[in-house]
Amino acid sequence: MxxxxxxxxxxxxxxxxxxxxxxxxxxxxxxxxxxxxxxxxxxxxxxxxxxxxxxxxxxxxxxxxxxxxxxxxxxxxxxxxxxxxxxxxxxRRTGPGTVTVPVPDGDGTALRLRTRALADAVETEAVALPDVEKVSVTVTGTARRPSVRAALRLVPGGGVGEVVDALDAGPLENARGSLGLDALPAELRLKVSARRRRAGPKPPRVV
Known part of the structure; x- marks a missing residue:
């Protein structure tokens, strides 16, 4: 909850x-x-x-x-x-309410992005990765130096190393690029689901 x-x-x-x-x-x-x-x-x-x-x-x-x-x-x-x-x-606030987003050619102008919107964006991309069943993301750190805390639940038999690499190369890399950051520290907590995902309908046989 x-x-x-x-x-x-x-x-x-x-x-x-x-x-x-x-x-x-x-x-x-x-x-x-x-x-x-x-x-x-x-x-x-x-x-x-x-x-x-x-x-x-x-x-x-x-x-x-x-x-x-x-x-x-x-x-x-x-x-x-x-x-x-x-x-x-x-x-007690666990993280910043907003993060700084630089504006290209804005002469130092920066925008403020709500951390909930950033967390939702990372969650949306992460849950679409293979072997990922559920994702919960929280933005911590400071407004100029944010970090990410993510809890991922994998399907049984999911590859942990592959998921971590895909998460870093996909959602986290997109977040770094959007925020104009060289690094976005991330703390990951992985859990394997005890339930097996239901198999989809079998393809029709071709006679």
Whole structure:
């Protein structure tokens, strides 16, 4: 799952939980259950205007157990630590947002290319190489000295050396030429798929 998909999932789940909790608090605070003559299930929280979220009995129900206070402290601590870690991953940038593209005869003028567009271009060319099943590319480094981190999944029996040579002579060489770079460092991570690619339809027999 990509980083953007994880972010959307976390935000959607968090937003839904906050929405449901807020509506429950609002309904209890405005006494909507009594006004609408709605009977909620037994144990439903906040059914009256001045009802606390947790009653005295609920707050002290497990307090005499040895595991209660460690759990009551550890769970919120883990939630806060997870939220801080997620915030850190959002603020930490693994690479430049754009890379510099020189303009021929532009008297030093340069354009800015989004690194996502560069990564997509390399992925599109790399996945078309023989024996390559899936490719994921990330641009790291700096705007003027970018580097590439690629993860390739090969079909069973694929030639690793041939794929590396084809990747360097094809997508990476095209990226170097487009960016006007003499060198584009690349970190490759290769993995062989456990599934065999389905064979195509057999050609018709000629009688």
């Amino acid at each position: 990509s980083r953007s998909a994880v972010n959307r999932t976390i935000l959607a789940v968090t937003g839904l939980a906050l929405l449901v909790g807020g509506l429950a608090v609002l309904a209890g605070g405005l006494d909507l259950y009594n006004r609408l003559d709605v009977t909620m299930p037994h144990g439903w929280p906040l059914t009256e205007t001045y009802q606390p979220v947790l009653s005295d009995a609920e707050r002290h129900h497990w307090s005499d157990r040895d595991w209660w206070w460690p759990v009551a402290i550890a769970v919120p601590a883990l939630v806060v630590a997870g939220a801080l870690w997620w915030l850190y991953t959002q603020l």
